[in-house]
Amino acid sequence: MIGVTSGMAQTPQTPPALFDRALLHARQRRALAQGPESFLLDRVAEDISDRLAAVMREFHAAADLWTPGEGLTGLRGRLPSVQRIALDAAGSETLPVLPESLDLVVSALALQFVNDLPGVLAQVRRALKPDGLLLAAMIGGDSLTELRQAFAAAEAECEGGVSPRVAPFADLRDIGALLQRAGFALPVTDVDRVVVRYGDAFTLMQDLRRMGAANVLIERRRTPSRRATLLRMAEIYAERFADADGRIRATFDIIWLSGWAPDASQQQPLKPGSAKASLAEAVKKAGEI
Secondary structure, three states, rough: OOOOOOOHHHHOOOOOEEOOHHHHHHHHHHHHHHOOOOHHHHHHHHHHHHHHHHOOOOOEEEEEEEOOOOOOOOHHHHHOOOEOOOOOOOOOOOOOOOOOOOEEEEEEEOOHHOOOOHHHHHHHHHHEEEEEEEEEEEEEEOOOOOHHHHHHHHHHEEEEEOOOOOOOOOOOOHHHHHHHHHEEEEEEEEEEEEEEEEEOOOHHHHHHHHOOOOOOOOOOOOOOHHHHHHHHHHHHHHHHOOOOOOEEEEEEEEEEEEEEEEOOOOOOOOOOOOOOOOHHHHHHHHHHH
């Protein structure tokens, strides 16, 4: 069972909150009760299983961090002892884990809604034993760029201003830098772009609600959207992002991140000046061939 820490170190400066994580918790629970849309989560869960299969070691103390829905239930065959850290009703970002108590942390489609991602990654790093692994997937990059552009154009045209509709997403380079900042060794990031086609923008928005991923920005508009704005948004979406058959495209960039808690057994970079071969000599010899 995962222990509860006391007196966990806080980050020196708390970043401004972007997300209402209590609302996120409520919407995820409602989506689960109404019947969730899980095609993205299913894809990520399968990929996590494949990526773990390529790691030639066993994990005996694993945790699933904030994965929505039923969590990564498909991993139980490989990780029978995996513990789930569920998002609580208050949306707390303090992890209930002891230092160096885990050898694996996995997370699927959850970290994009974290207010203090550097702080959470630092907590995960402290929770991992030496040579422990973090493997996570989060929405990022250009995800939902079509919806963002269509809403911005419609609101500018119909209402004379733009309100926050789609969350800002981190890009691949940002995530790699955050892994290094948190102290992970051998950090790796890559992106899986998924383009989903829909009959119209409203069907896409319904799927986002069924994922529990509708707008939870703190600065979101608190009044219902105007019907005219929504209809114009759907028109602009279809005008700009439809294929020849009339179906629209929606982009989801799934950013994968992994890193290891440092350990003496891991590969280490060579010290500057310790190379036994000269780069200049290698270039010279190549030119003589």
